[in-house]
Amino acid sequence: MSKDSVKLLNFWPSMFGLRVHYALDLKGVSYDYQEENLFNKSKELLEANPIYTKIPVLIHNGKPICESLVIVDYIDSVWPGSHKLLPEDPYEKAVARFWADFGDRKLYDAGSRLIRAMGEEHKKAGEDFKWALMKIDEALGTIAPGKPFFGGDAMNFADVALAPFICWFKGYQKVGGFVLPGPEEWPNLYKWVDAVNSVDAIKISTPSDDKVTESVERYRKHFTGAA
Amino acid sequence: MSKDSVKLLNFWPSMFGLRVHYALDLKGVSYDYQEERLLPNKSKELLEANPIYAKIPVLIHNGKPICESLIIVDYIDSVWPSPHKLLPEDPYEKAVARFWADFGDKKLFDAGSRLIRAMGEEHKKAGEDFKWALMKIDEALGTIAPGKPFFGGDAMNFADVALAPFICCFKAYQKVGGFVLPGPEEWPNLYKWVDAVNSVDAIKISTPSPDKVAEFAEVIRQRV
Numbered sequence: 173m174s175k176d177s178v179k180l181l182n183f184w185p186s187m188f189g190l191r192v193h194y195a196l197d198l199k200g201v202s203y204d205y206q207e208e209n210l211f212n213k214s215k216e217l218l219e220a221n222p223i224y225t226k227i228p229v230l231i232h233n234g235k236p237i238c239e240s241l242v243i244v245d246y247i248d249s250v251w252p253g254s255h256k257l258l259p260e261d262p263y264e265k266a267v268a269r270f271w272a273d274f275g276d277r278k279l280y281d282a283g284s285r286l287i288r289a290m291g292e293e294h295k296k297a298g299e300d301f302k303w304a305l306m307k308i309d310e311a312l313g314t315i316a317p318g319k320p321f322f323g324g325d326a327m328n329f330a331d332v333a334l335a336p337f338i339c340w341f342k343g344y345q346k347v348g349g350f351v352l353p354g355p356e357e358w359p360n361l362y363k364w365v366d367a368v369n370s371v372d373a374i375k376i377s378t379p380s381d382d383k384v385t386e387s388v389e390r391y392r393k394h395f396t397g398a399a
Numbered sequence: 400m401s402k403d404s405v406k407l408l409n410f411w412p413s414m415f416g417l418r419v420h421y422a423l424d425l426k427g428v429s430y431d432y433q434e435e436r437l438l439p440n441k442s443k444e445l446l447e448a449n450p451i452y453a454k455i456p457v458l459i460h461n462g463k464p465i466c467e468s469l470i471i472v473d474y475i476d477s478v479w480p481s482p483h484k485l486l487p488e489d490p491y492e493k494a495v496a497r498f499w500a501d502f503g504d505k506k507l508f509d510a511g512s513r514l515i516r517a518m519g520e521e522h523k524k525a526g527e528d529f530k531w532a533l534m535k536i537d538e539a540l541g542t543i544a545p546g547k548p549f550f551g552g553d554a555m556n557f558a559d560v561a562l563a564p565f566i567c568c569f570k571a572y573q574k575v576g577g578f579v580l581p582g583p584e585e586w587p588n589l590y591k592w593v594d595a596v597n598s599v600d601a602i603k604i605s606t607p608s609p610d611k612v613a614e615f616a617e618v619i620r621q622r623v
């Protein structure tokens with residue numbers, strides 16, 4: 173039986189890359205890791221992802237798969253393992269996909285603006301970021317009441333898509349100049365954060381939030397000349 | 400056996416809504432259609448069905464709302480797999496189909512939006528970006544399904560359904576963009592794909608006329 177060749181091209185602070193780490197680690201898949209310098213992208217990255225030239229890229233037996241949620245979906249299909257990330261029920265699957273996509277549309281988008289924007293736009297980015305977390309708190313209470321994850325007792329596609337933002341909370345608050353509401357306001361969110369952080373597979377690849385914060389502050393300076 | 404209740408909330412020029420039409424029509428699913436007037440006020444039903452984004456399209460199936468066009472198409476494919484699945488069974492082929500569907504949003508729709516809303520240099524760049532995106536689709540068709548009419552080979556798949564709605568908007572984008580798209584000599588795969596899509600009976604059911612779409616686009620452009 174020939175051994176699968178699985179390689180992840182990534183840049184360590186990327187929350188999109190972290191989604192792929194989480195999916196592979198939750199399923200116990202062995203893989204090689206290649207850190208990419210985004211200011212000097214490798215020939216391998218450019219050939220693997222000619223359309224976007226972005227990380228993460230998963231290369232499985234020589235075939236590249238791009239776009240983090242497409243990759244997670246792929247991993248779930250190839251290695252269904254002991255539990256599938258995507259629910260079998262079509263409606264539950266649609267709900268999981270919706271919240272994964274919400275992570276890109278609302279959470280990542282607001283976070284990006286927290287790093288790049290100035291003045292009023294920057295202030296709005298902070299409000300939008302908090303609104304997005306509030307919606308996630310509400311969703312957890314509606315979709316899986318009394319359970320730690322969107323997936324109930326175990327992480328599912330939505331959890332994997334959203335969990336990488338957790339290690340960025342400190343950084344976003346720093347550059348946003350605000351403090352996030354706490355567990356009294358968002359009980360479901362904080363239970364979810366604790367539950368995610370307790371999963372052994374999640375601990376393998378999650379960067380320290382101090383290290384991420386350092387990066388976030390560096391990016392902010394790059395855009396604005398100020399911390 | 401109780402009858403399924405399937406309703407699509409949409410706004411007729413939306414290419415996202417058209418994806419849902421295409422998926423339902425290709426699978427021969429019966430559904431009710433509700434045209435949403437997005438201005439001045441969205442309907443109570445839409446706001447309740449999609450409280451996060453308050454956008455169309457929304458599919459309401461037996462009272463449960465599903466939002467976001469590609470998620471809806473995925474849902475339709477799961478609930479009504481016959482006569483043929485839109486998503487390939489093979490994980491890699493499925494990933495390729497998802498990638499090109501997503502490309503429609505990230506690159507084609509994005510450039511098209513800028514063609515309608517941007518001015519000056521940004522508007523000119525939007526035109527270049529739009530043409531680049533179509534060129535990439537032409538190349539992809541040649542690589543993924545050489546000699547076949549669709550991304551899905553002989554029949555439309557998830558990528559085809561995601562990208563086909565842009566076809567009836569080509570005229571509109573050229574009008575507001577002030578350019579003419581390269582023809583079949585430059586993009587042979589793309590134009591064969593366009594002809595193949597337009598020949599599918601199910602596609603003809605809901606596609607608005609390109610002239611009507613162009614008229615609508617010009618009205619929006621004038622407001623900008």
